[in-house]
Amino acid sequence: MDFQLSKTQKEIQKAVRDFCKGEFDKDLALELDRKHEYPTKIWKKAGEIGLIGVHFPEKYSGQDMGCLECILVVEELCRNDSSIGASVALAGFASELVLHYGSDELKERFLPEVAEGRMLSAGAFTEPDHGSDITFLNTTAVKDGEEWVINGAKTFITNGGIAGFYNVLCQTDPDAQPGYRGMSVILVEADRPGLTTQDVGEKMGIRMMATTEVILKDVRVPLSNLVGEENRGFYQVLNFFDESRIQVAAQALGTAQGAFDRALAYVKQREQFGKKIAQFQANQHKIADMATKIELARLITYKAAWNYDQGHIDPKLTSMAKMYAARTAVEVCDEAIQLMGGYGYMAEYEVERFYRDAKITEIYEGTKEIQKNTIAGGIIGKMK
Numbered sequence: 001m002d003f004q005l006s007k008t009q010k011e012i013q014k015a016v017r018d019f020c021k022g023e024f025d026k027d028l029a030l031e032l033d034r035k036h037e038y039p040t041k042i043w044k045k046a047g048e049i050g051l052i053g054v055h056f057p058e059k060y061s062g063q064d065m066g067c068l069e070c071i072l073v074v075e076e077l078c079r080n081d082s083s084i085g086a087s088v089a090l091a092g093f094a095s096e097l098v099l100h101y102g103s104d105e106l107k108e109r110f111l112p113e114v115a116e117g118r119m120l121s122a123g124a125f126t127e128p129d130h131g132s133d134i135t136f137l138n139t140t141a142v143k144d145g146e147e148w149v150i151n152g153a154k155t156f157i158t159n160g161g162i163a164g165f166y167n168v169l170c171q172t173d174p175d176a177q178p179g180y181r182g183m184s185v186i187l188v189e190a191d192r193p194g195l196t197t198q199d200v201g202e203k204m205g206i207r208m209m210a211t212t213e214v215i216l217k218d219v220r221v222p223l224s225n226l227v228g229e230e231n232r233g234f235y236q237v238l239n240f241f242d243e244s245r246i247q248v249a250a251q252a253l254g255t256a257q258g259a260f261d262r263a264l265a266y267v268k269q270r271e272q273f274g275k276k277i278a279q280f281q282a283n284q285h286k287i288a289d290m291a292t293k294i295e296l297a298r299l300i301t302y303k304a305a306w307n308y309d310q311g312h313i314d315p316k317l318t319s320m321a322k323m324y325a326a327r328t329a330v331e332v333c334d335e336a337i338q339l340m341g342g343y344g345y346m347a348e349y350e351v352e353r354f355y356r357d358a359k360i361t362e363i364y365e366g367t368k369e370i371q372k373n374t375i376a377g378g379i380i381g382k383m384k
């Protein structure tokens with residue numbers, strides 16, 4: 001067993017740290033958060049220097065690296081800024097569906113665009129009436145000659161309205177029993193007639209990121225836009241979650257570490273009752289608890305990523321990592337605010353934004369309750 005990162009992995013961390021130091025800016029983050037505006041310039045630069053799609057093969061402009069290297073990038077981005085970091089980390093959201101299941105033509109057309117920071121991608125699974133339960137969908141895709149005709153509505157879609165394409169999970173066999181055996185993923189380019197988006201409204205956190213409804217009305221795409229196998233889409237998406245949930249765990253881990261860094265620096269310089277507040281044992285215990293939770297979140301997140309890279313896909317472990325890291329992010333950010341008192345509550349001190357950004361990690365890519373279902377199912381197995 002080896003708990004050391006390799007030289008290359010440490011170099012990746014440093015490269016991301018240097019990038020963040022040069023490009024991230026607190027005042028810009030505050031402004032973009034307030035305006036609900038995507039950090040376009042930073043995303044593009046991240047693509048130019050190879051921080052997006054590090055797990056894509058080189059022929060698709062990636063770095064030929066694994067899930068572990070990918071999550072090191074995500075962690076470091078979110079540690080430096082929870083909002084800008086998450087925006088960049090999710091720039092290529094769900095493009096892994098194309099990577100793992102798409103035809104060569106789809107890969108060649110879309111993956112380099114994503115990795116080079118020229119196009120954002122999106123995964124459209126959730127519907128207004130189907131959130132945690134996507135075992136049956138109202139969005140349908142019907143064959144008409146050489147085309148799919150898609151009708152339906154998706155909601156809460158990250159990068160909606162600014163993405164170049166959507167991986168849409170559709171019901172392609174409405175008679176399938178159970179329904180999930182009749183679903184397919186179909187790639188829909190954003191400029192297809194009949195596709196419109198509508199902002200979902202003000203959000204608690206990750207405010208720089210676009211979240212929209214995606215409405216599909218008689219949208220026609222060629223049959224070749226099918227991603228993977230017809231009627232296997234549900235399983236493909238579940239497999240995708242085994243990878244993407246580790247990335248969300250890394251987002252949570254970085255967010256927790258970033259809030260911790262800020263709180264630690266603060267307690268070492270703030271004085272009350274004639275002492276640094278870091279000298280009060282109550283505060284020291286908070287620091288100890290926060291650091292321990294972060295360490296545990298890091299261990300399980302790295303282990304899940306390592307496991308994925310070994311080809312041992314274990315949904316139980318992935319869900320544990322996502323659930324634990326997300327809870328850690330929420331709890332650590334909460335304590336960071338507490339340690340910083342009234343200042344922690346103010347936007348200028350950043351941790352309130354980290355706190356708001358942390359919460360989504362317990363909701364998207366499967367809520368913490370859904371993660372528990374997966375964990376328990378993996379342990380108990382099928383019961384008759």
Ligand SMILES: Cc1cc2nc3c(=O)[nH]c(=O)nc-3n(C[C@H](O)[C@H](O)[C@H](O)COP(=O)(O)OP(=O)(O)OC[C@H]3O[C@@H](n4cnc5c(N)ncnc54)[C@H](O)[C@@H]3O)c2cc1C
Nearest residue numbers: 123124125126131132156157158211363364365366367369
């Ligand atoms: C900002 C944001 C971005 C998002 N981005 C995307 C995206 O890019 N693509 C996409 O497809 N979706 C996206 N989502 C959707 C997200 O994945 C769903 O919101 C989430 O899966 C929960 O679905 P729901 O909101 O319909 O809640 P519901 O499914 O209605 O759940 C409500 C509550 O009931 C609980 N619950 C439901 N079923 C069970 C059960 N069987 N056992 C125990 N508890 C249960 C849930 O845990 C939750 O606490 C995003 C959501 C948000 C808020």
